Amino acid sequence: RSNYSTKDGKRQLCLRYTSFRQTTFLGLGFSVHPRNWSVKRELVLSGDKNYQHYNRIIEEKFHKAECILWAHYDRPLSKREFIDKFRDKQHGNTDFYVFIENELKFLESTRAKQTLSNYKNLINKMREWKPTLPFKELTLEFIQRFHNYEIECGNQQSTIYKKHANFKFLLGLAINKEQLVKNPYEKFPIKKIIKAQNSDILNEEELKILQYTYDNKKYSNGKREVLRDFLFSCYTSLSYVEFHNVTYGDLKPVTVNNRIFLLLCNERQKTNVLYKIPIVSPVVEQLLERETSDTDKDSSKKIFSPLANQPTNRYLKEIMKDLGISKTITFHLARHTFRTIAAKKDIRESIAERMMGHAEGNDIRDIYTHLHDEDIIEEMLNKWIVSLKD
Structure with missing residues (x-):
């Protein structure tokens, strides 16, 4: 003026x-x-x-x-x-960002805080690259340009495809509200980066060192609990958050070839997807530290007593240093370790995904339609029995 x-x-x-x-x-x-x-x-x-x-x-x-x-x-x-x-923030606005900010408010009661934070961070970063985003521009060509931009920013492939997965979910919200006719990701496959893009994952020999240390009770109290939880996650992919939730009542007995095995079943807080973890190795079953009759009577009793995130990762760092394992390990890398070893042992992708409780788009139910509990147990029995023997 x-x-x-x-x-x-x-x-x-x-x-x-x-x-x-x-x-x-x-x-x-x-x-x-x-x-x-x-x-x-x-x-x-x-x-x-x-x-x-x-x-x-x-x-x-x-x-x-x-x-x-x-x-x-x-x-x-x-x-x-x-x-x-x-x-009026909504009226007359065909901008995707405005629409999705309003939609995220409705998700606050059903999605984990970290998940919502990931969505918001994605939108904020995209706005820096493209300040406005009309619905008409949400095409396959835009997705490809977004992908190239992320590469130019120097992001790792695993990070880029995680952003794609989040963006695909947000576009699904727009489709549900009839703001979009179809999802441009139909012709843009989101790759799963199975192999971690850093060397800070453990191999089987290093897991044997950790297991030997645990069995010989080198550590006590909090450090011992951290090592127990970490090993269990490496063998089963159970995420850190779920250690706070699982009870002995979540252990389901399943009969396979006249033998009874345990299947640890619950819903992941992050995805609300049911995971099923087969306990087929004696080494892994021992980590459950199950009591006898008292446990059977109290199915609500927690299996693990995890520490807070900060002391957990601090103890892991000290343990790795003590044992001469020169890798920067955090608890989350236990899941990376599991996924990498599972891939090397040729465990079926659908089995690994079910154990990890991953949610890939809206096809999650279709993926597991014909997957039975017995299939999960037999796959692990045939391909990965955790053993300390050479």
Whole structure:
């Protein structure tokens, strides 16, 4: 605006709307100095330290105004009507970001905090790359450009495909609300990076060292519990969060070839997907430290007593140093260790995914339709019996 300046010479940026010979100005919430404003390009110049942020606001607001105008092309809105719709965050807006921010509010009661945080971080990062994202631009070509951008940023493949998986889920919300006709990921496969992209996973020989240390009771109290939990996760893929939840009542007896085996079953908090972990190795069963009759009577008793995340990882670091294992290990890498060894032993992908409680899109139920408890147990019996023998 040219009719008012602040003491430092800055002028307010506004969107001007004219209808039926009436004009109104809608402030965008910031002011810039005339020397940092390009009249021709209608952009804030780099002389202003906040120019990128301001230009994103301009693009978002201008895009929304255009959408409102085209939605009422046959009957132009009055000044009052336009202001009402422009200030309504939802009305007249075809921007994916605005839509998904509203949808995430509805997920707060059903999704884990970390999962929601991952979705929000993804949207914020995408906004830095592309400030506005109309639904009409959500095509296969856009997905490919997004993929290339992530590579240019130097992100690892595992990180990139995790972002794809999250983005695919968010696009599914738009489809459910009929904002999109189809998901562009139908023709863009999300690869599963089985092999960890760092060397900080344990091999079977290193697991034997840890198991020998545990069996000989080198550590006690908290350190012993951490080592127990970590080994169990390496053998079974049970995630850190689930150690707080599993009870002896979650152990289901299953008969295979006239022998009874245990199947640890529960829902992952993160995905609400049922995992089924077969306990077929004597070494793994011993880690359950099951009591006799008392346990059978109290099915609600917790199997593990996990420590908080920080002391857990601190103890793991100390244990690895004590044993001469020069790898930076955190508890989560136990699942990486399991998945890598399972792949090397040629354990079927559907079995490994069921044990880990992974949720890949909406096809999770279809993947496991014909997978029985006996199949999971037999697969592990045939391909991975944990043993300390050479």
